[in-house]
Amino acid sequence: MFEVNAANAHLSFALQRVTKLEDLLTLRPEMEELFARLPNPNPYFSPEWLFSWWSEYGQGKDLLALIVRAEDERLSAYWPFIKVSGVGGAGLWPWVNNHSNYSDPVADQDLPGCVELLLDGYYGLLRDHHFVWAPFLRDTFWNRWLSPFLKDKPERRLERIPRDVPRAIFPDEDFDSYWESKQGYKSRKTFRYVERKLRERGEVRFEDYETEKEVRSHLGALCELESRGWKQQERVGLFSTQGARAFLFELLPALAAAGRLRLSFLYLDDLPIACELGLLGREFYGLHHLCYDEAYDCDSPGRQLLARNMRKCCEEGRRTFDFLPGANAYKTKLATEQSVVRELHLFRRSLSGFLTRKSIEGNVRKRKKQRLDQGIRTRADRNAEEVLRS
Structure with a gap:
């Protein structure tokens, strides 16, 4: 056991490194118990996300998981x-690095000494590895824990803020007051107009699917709708990356079975014209993906579905609607607060660490120059354009 807080002798923890998949699989029930008891864990590090991702992307790779146990042997953190x-x-690199919006650890942050030991273990990784990368650390974890921890560390590091994180916080269940505070008179009038015009086209209905069977049976409709949207054509859609289809077809039903997913559709007659994929927490809703049929963009189907789902979340008591990283125009307009995610490369003080840092810095400069020279727009630019059209 590692004594962590000398002022509280009863608080002691054990730090472990797990390097075999079979050992980590035996910890899955404990990981599930820890994740379920925390108020706001990283949704992308739930056991469903982690092990579905490993099934598709982890083959042939070596893993290393940091585990913290309390004195009573209860699992208190994992990374x-x-x-x-x-x-x-x-x-x-962290797990789920190519499909997640957050990469901070799952930890009982209210348990004195738990995160401190986890960060000691994180820092100790540099003894055997020449760099550690964390692409999307939430600002709350950064400000409370990681930034103070790194303040006196001599290792070189690269830090940047890759994305903003807009959120809507509902103070109560009065959604109309929130909506009026974020939408001007003309915007509300335009929204009522597109709602009416869509109803004139046919029967309009919204459907939510939250059980494993429902989600599994509607994955084909999601794929087909994606193919009719601009995101798939520009290869920024949900299924655009290699292996994404197999990964998501395993993940989404598993999330639904755990009560952590809502798949929402907007139908015109029996045709789905918009779909939203939301991550569910105790008092949290995360907007993971929104797509719509390009043929109906004049009717703003994405905006109509989003507004309906925001109202539902507010009225069912989910106080935080997290738009997730990306300062798109519609997110900024509807947000009540703004945060950021932090990217961190931490390098070992060695020749390998120095060469790796120089290589990464050179690649960043090269990509930036290519974007400027070729006029390549970022994903945020394209998403903002999509929302303005809708």
Whole structure:
């Protein structure tokens, strides 16, 4: 056991490194219990996300997961990484790095000494690896824990803010007051107009699917709707990346079975014209994906579905509607507060660490120059354009 808080002798923890998949699989029930008891855990590090991702993307890779146990042997924190090759050695990336919006650990942050030991273990990873990368650390974790921890550390690091995170916080269940505070008279009038015009086209209805069977049976409709939207055509859609279809077809039903997913559709007659994929927490809703049929963009189907789902979340007592990273125009307009995610590369003080840092810095400058020279727009630019059209 590692004594963590000398002022409280009864508080002691054990830090473990898990490097075998079979060992981590045996911890899944405990990971589930920890995740379920926390008020606001990283939704992308739920057991469903982690093990579905590993099934598709983890084959042939080496894992390293940091585990913290309390004195009573209860699991108190976990932070999973995979080993990647680099200049002169190996580095570490977090799991779900290509499909997540957050990458901070799952930890009981109200348990004194728990996160401190986890961060000691995180820092200790540099003894065996020449860098550790965390792409999307939530600002709350950064400000409370990681930034103070790194303040006196001599290792070189790269820090940046890759994305803003807009959120809508509902103070009560009066959605109309919130909506009027965020939408001017002309915007509300236009919204009522597109609602009426869509109803004139045919029967309009909204449907939510939250059980495993319902979600599984509607994945085909989601794929088909994606193919009729601009995101798939520009390869920024839900299924655009390699392996995404197999991964999501395993993940989404599993999330629904755990009560952590809502798949919502807007139908015109029997044709789905918009779909929203939402992540469910205790008092949290995360807007993971929104798509619509390009043929109906004049009717703003995405906006209509979003507004309906925001009202539902407010009225069912979910106080936080997280738009997730990306300062798109519609997110900023509807948000009541703004946060950020932080990206961190931490490098070992060695020749390998130095060469890796120089390589990453060079790649960042090269990509930035290519975007400027070729006029390449970022995903945020395209998403903002999509929302303005809708």
